[in-house]
Amino acid sequence: xTDQAQLLPxxxxxxxxxxxxxxxxxxxxVLLRIGQISEQALLIEQGALYPALFRLVRQGLLKxxxxxxxNNRRAKFYELTAAGRKRFREETEGWNxxxxxxxxxxxxxxxxx
Amino acid sequence: MxxxxxxxxxxxxxxxxxxxxxxMDEELRxxxxxxxxxxxxxxxxxxxxxxxxxxxxxxxxxxAEECHEALGGxxxxxxxxxxRLSIRVLRKSxxxxxxxVLTLALAIGANAVVFSIMNGFILRPLNVPHAESLxxxxxxxxxxxxxxxxxxxxxxxxxxxxxxxxxxxxxxGLDTGENPISSWIEEASGNYxxxxxxxxxxxxxxxxxxxxxxxxxxxxxxxxxxxxxxxREDRTVLGRVVEVNKHPFTIIGIAPPEFHGTLLFFHPDxxxxxxxxxxxxxxxxxxxxxxxxxxxxxxxKAGVSKAEAIADLNSIGAYLKxxxxxxxxxxxxxxxxxxxxxxxxxxxxxxxxxGLMLLSGLILLAACANLGSLFAARAADRSRxxxxxxxxxxxxxxxxxxxxxxxxxxxxxxxxxxLWGSVFVLQGxxxxxxxxxxxxxxxxxxxxxxxxxxxxxxxxxxFLFGAVPVRQVLATNPYQVVKVGTPGRMGRRITAREVxxxxxxxxxxxxxxxxMVAVRGLARSLHNNFGFDPQNTLLVDTDLRMAGYSGDRxxxxxxxxxxxxxTIPGVESVGLSDQIPLGDTAPQTNVFTxxxxxxxxxxxxxxxxxxxxxxxxxxxxxxxxxxxxNFTSHDDKNSPRVAVVTPPFAKKIFGSVTNAMGGSYxxxxxxxxxxxxxVEDGKYGSLTEDPQPAMFxxxxxxxxxxxxxxxxxxxxxxxxAAAIRTTLRQLDAGLPVFIQTRSKELEFILFGPRMATLxxxxxxxxxxxxxxxxxxxxxxxxxxxxxxxLGLRVxxxxxxxxxxxxxxxxxxxxxxxxxTAGLLLGILATPVLAFIVNQATPHDPLILVGVVxxxxxxxxxxxxxxxxxxxxxxxxxxxREE
Numbered sequence: 002x003t004d005q006a007q008l009l010p011x012x013x014x015x016x017x018x019x020x021x022x023x024x025x026x027x028x029x030x031v032l033l034r035i036g037q038i039s040e041q042a043l044l045i046e047q048g049a050l051y052p053a054l055f056r057l058v059r060q061g062l063l064k065x066x067x068x069x070x071x072n073n074r075r076a077k078f079y080e081l082t083a084a085g086r087k088r089f090r091e092e093t094e095g096w097n098x099x100x101x102x103x104x105x106x107x108x109x110x111x112x113x114x
Numbered sequence: 115m116x117x118x119x120x121x122x123x124x125x126x127x128x129x130x131x132x133x134x135x136x137x138m139d140e141e142l143r144x145x146x147x148x149x150x151x152x153x154x155x156x157x158x159x160x161x162x163x164x165x166x167x168x169x170x171x172x173x174x175x176x177x178a179e180e181c182h183e184a185l186g187g188x189x190x191x192x193x194x195x196x197x198r199l200s201i202r203v204l205r206k207s208x209x210x211x212x213x214x215v216l217t218l219a220l221a222i223g224a225n226a227v228v229f230s231i232m233n234g235f236i237l238r239p240l241n242v243p244h245a246e247s248l249x250x251x252x253x254x255x256x257x258x259x260x261x262x263x264x265x266x267x268x269x270x271x272x273x274x275x276x277x278x279x280x281x282x283x284x285x286x287g288l289d290t291g292e293n294p295i296s297s298w299i300e301e302a303s304g305n306y307x308x309x310x311x312x313x314x315x316x317x318x319x320x321x322x323x324x325x326x327x328x329x330x331x332x333x334x335x336x337x338x339x340x341x342x343x344x345x346r347e348d349r350t351v352l353g354r355v356v357e358v359n360k361h362p363f364t365i366i367g368i369a370p371p372e373f374h375g376t377l378l379f380f381h382p383d384x385x386x387x388x389x390x391x392x393x394x395x396x397x398x399x400x401x402x403x404x405x406x407x408x409x410x411x412x413x414x415k416a417g418v419s420k421a422e423a424i425a426d427l428n429s430i431g432a433y434l435k436x437x438x439x440x441x442x443x444x445x446x447x448x449x450x451x452x453x454x455x456x457x458x459x460x461x462x463x464x465x466x467x468x469g470l471m472l473l474s475g476l477i478l479l480a481a482c483a484n485l486g487s488l489f490a491a492r493a494a495d496r497s498r499x500x501x502x503x504x505x506x507x508x509x510x511x512x513x514x515x516x517x518x519x520x521x522x523x524x525x526x527x528x529x530x531x532x533l534w535g536s537v538f539v540l541q542g543x544x545x546x547x548x549x550x551x552x553x554x555x556x557x558x559x560x561x562x563x564x565x566x567x568x569x570x571x572x573x574x575x576x577f578l579f580g581a582v583p584v585r586q587v588l589a590t591n592p593y594q595v596v597k598v599g600t601p602g603r604m605g606r607r608i609t610a611r612e613v614x615x616x617x618x619x620x621x622x623x624x625x626x627x628x629x630m631v632a633v634r635g636l637a638r639s640l641h642n643n644f645g646f647d648p649q650n651t652l653l654v655d656t657d658l659r660m661a662g663y664s665g666d667r668x669x670x671x672x673x674x675x676x677x678x679x680x681t682i683p684g685v686e687s688v689g690l691s692d693q694i695p696l697g698d699t700a701p702q703t704n705v706f707t708x709x710x711x712x713x714x715x716x717x718x719x720x721x722x723x724x725x726x727x728x729x730x731x732x733x734x735x736x737x738x739x740x741x742x743x744n745f746t747s748h749d750d751k752n753s754p755r756v757a758v759v760t761p762p763f764a765k766k767i768f769g770s771v772t773n774a775m776g777g778s779y780x781x782x783x784x785x786x787x788x789x790x791x792x793v794e795d796g797k798y799g800s801l802t803e804d805p806q807p808a809m810f811x812x813x814x815x816x817x818x819x820x821x822x823x824x825x826x827x828x829x830x831x832x833x834x835a836a837a838i839r840t841t842l843r844q845l846d847a848g849l850p851v852f853i854q855t856r857s858k859e860l861e862f863i864l865f866g867p868r869m870a871t872l873x874x875x876x877x878x879x880x881x882x883x884x885x886x887x888x889x890x891x892x893x894x895x896x897x898x899x900x901x902x903x904l905g906l907r908v909x910x911x912x913x914x915x916x917x918x919x920x921x922x923x924x925x926x927x928x929x930x931x932x933x934t935a936g937l938l939l940g941i942l943a944t945p946v947l948a949f950i951v952n953q954a955t956p957h958d959p960l961i962l963v964g965v966v967x968x969x970x971x972x973x974x975x976x977x978x979x980x981x982x983x984x985x986x987x988x989x990x991x992x993x994r995e996e
Contacts, residue, residue: 027145028144047145047149048176051138072147072148075144076141076144076148
């Protein structure tokens with residue numbers, strides 16, 4: 002638990018979009034999926050998840066519908082809308098650019114300067 | 115797409131609020147169930163798993179709230195929630211709420227009234243098209259009046275005005291077939307309505323083309339109000355012939371309802387052409403030296419600046435002076451707003467209202483300071499509640515929003531109540547006719563500007579005093595408060611709240627000082643020597659021209675009137691004068707020393723006020739003859755011209771009073787007049803004037819149709835007035851007269867100072883009230899904060915005096931500090947007051963004592979209840995409670 006990375010601000014939405022892009026999920030499922038795809042490195046506080054989900058719905062990036070979960074319980078499932086998919090692509094590209102740039106910057110050696 | 119989703123979520127939330135909440139609850143529950151499914155394993159029961167899941171999940175309420183916020187559209191919803199909560203909270207302390215609302219209602223009401231008056235008098239333009247380019251001509255050396263020939267020259271030779279119109283105000287007898295009435299009229303130049311761009315409501319106006327020389331256009335245009343009141347809006351009056359001063363005039367039109375001339379307060383009954391004024395006033399249209407036209411006005415041409423227009427007028431003025439040296443002195447012009455008679459009324463009114471606005475602004479500020487400290491005290495009292503809410507996961511933002519909602523709620527309700535009250539006051543003022551003899555209306559009904567202003571003030575003050583406790587809330591540390599209780603003492607440093615209180619007390623002291631100065635000044639000016647005795651005197655005011663008298667028929671009629679009134683039982687004496695001191699006009703004329711031969715205005719030795727009186731006048735008015743003789747009935751047309759003058763006149767013309775007796779001086783037409791008596795000095799134009807030269811001439815030598823009868827009698831004024839009316843009707847039933855007591859007539863001149871004193875008094879009273887609540891709030895707060903300490907002291911044997919000192923020492927110190935500052939400021943501000951209220955001086959021990967006493971009294975009043983509470987501290991109970 003202690004070596005989990007702090008989430009950078011703004012990355013929660015992107016992670017949620019990613020999780021949902023892999024298939025419709027209910028809230029708890031999103032949590033599990035993020036843990037799974039980040040190999041438990043990124044754990045999201047349960048309380049922070051729902052406001053984020055609601056925000057994304059409001060922004061029209063996700064849509065929600067009630068269904069039945071694998072545990073045979075009623076649950077609300079989220080999936081990407083068209084706008085959501087578009088936003089997800091853009092944000093991913095943006096993130097990758099930043100990440101590459103950051104990595105390059107941090108890898109710079111004295112002789113390269 | 116996105117916005118659509120947003121709207122949908124908003125709409126869903128708004129219209130299906132409980133559904134949304136249920137939905138959210140269910141989702142969160144489902145989450146916990148799923149988590150519990152994962153946690154459940156051998157050794158952990160289902161119940162335990164669910165418990166752990168819930169703990170892991172955290173505060174469900176807070177998350178639900180955050181989700182709610184994330185859904186958007188919360189602003190309105192939380193606002194409604196906040197308002198509901200605030201109403202509940204405020205209703206729990208009705209005393210506090212009522213005090214706060216009342217304080218604000220008074221402050222905002224006062225501001226609304228003052229602003230509305232300012233709006234009505236100064237800000238709102240005249241109700242004529244393009245009022246912004248309408249100016250009146252003002253002779254810098256004199257006033258706005260012109261002679262008819264000068265007006266014609268100015269009208270025809272200027273290049274700056276679209277058209278120059280002129281009008282005069284006068285009184286005339288109107289006979290419509292019933293009893294003749296005395297009415298107020300405007301004599302207007304033919305181009306008057308066209309120059310102003312006014313269209314008739316009914317019929318037609320008169321135009322420049324109707325003028326064909328003196329008395330050539332016997333037409334009359336009624337104002338809507340007069341048509342309504344006198345003719346009951348009868349449309350058939352058009353074309354009717356009525357008599358004005360016994361001359362026939364045809365009613366040709368009705369002016370629109372909103373038009374009543376271009377003077378703000380003055381509402382005439384009808385308009386007649388200026389060219390006919392020979393029939394009405396008997397002024398000479400050709401006399402260049404007789405400046406009887408009240409005002410000349412016109413719209414500047416587009417593209418002509420004020421300075422250009424003034425230069426243009428001045429060049430005409432220079433031409434006039436060169437061409438007519440006998441009649442014209444220096445002629446230079448200024449352009450002035452016509453609505454308040456230029457700067458003559460405009461400047462004092464503007465200055466006074468600005469001062470008043472400033473004062474009422476200060477009142478509002480004081481009220482805000484007051485409420486700010488009340489709210490801060492409340493926030494401190496509620497610090498435990500705030501701390502609990504914070505500990506339970508409420509956000510500081512939310513708590514602050516709640517506080518602001520309370521503040522705004524109070525300010526809006528207070529503003530509404532204040533506005534409601536002010537509308538009543540203003541309607542009363544608008545309906546009020548302060549002078550029965552004059553058609554003066556104060557149109558100060560509130561309009562959209564006033565409502566907007568009140569709303570703005572309410573919101574601003576709500577935010578202002580709502581902001582006071584913000585820091586306090588932000589600094590609240592929930593754990594500290596819950597653990598230790600409210601901090602007992604905040605230390606000795608001076609808090610912002612105390613500074614506010616001192617400022618407020620100072621403001622109050624300024625107001626109390628200035629209202630006392632004003633009241634004393636007014637009281638003293640009423641006991642001035644006016645040069646006559648206003649007690650036990652009735653004034654009968656008429657003009658014989660209204661009943662068609664002129665020339666040789668006037669003096670015998672005047673003599674008959676004086677004699678007839680003298681026979682009424684109970685009448686001690688009756689005198690006659692063409693005008694009266696401190697009346698509506700004090701006519702002036704140039705006079706010259708006896709050895710001046712070139713009688714042009716610039717050579718004049720003095721410009722005294724002039725009264726034409728009957729021999730009995732001095733006795734009836736109780737004006738004391740200092741030396742020489744009174745007039746007799748032998749001082750008539752056939753005997754040498756004589757005068758009785760006042761000491762200032764004597765000094766100005768002859769150097770001393772002794773030289774004046776028997777000396778001679780000249781009138782502008784060259785008539786030599788010999789001084790035969792000296793009477794005491796008096797006030798003639800206003801109560802604030804410096805000693806002015808004045809002369810009295812025998813009315814038999816200088817006939818005048820304008821007639822004031824001064825009737826001295828100890829009888830009841832109403833009975834006497836009825837008797838006078840009957841007597842005069844027997845002499846001539848067609849002569850309208852106006853009768854009122856001399857004191858009532860004086861009210862006209864006292865109106866300004868009275869209103870000023872009243873306004874200051876009201877504001878001073880409000881300031882005092884605010885200071886009381888402010889000190890009370892502060893003292894009560896400090897006592898309640900230190901109850902425990904006080905209890906301890908009592909337990910340790912403290913005396914009552916020491917207790918009081920601890921509890922209230924600081925409040926008393928602040929009070930003393932604020933009062934002193936206010937008193938000094940008030941004294942410094944007196945010169946401003948002296949401008950309005952005669953003899954306003956702070957160098958009056960009574961005022962100093964009065965201010966100190968009243969401030970002390972206010973302090974005592976305010977500290978009474980907190981002091982009682984401090985003294986009744988029961989240490990046992992307090993210690994037990996803690």
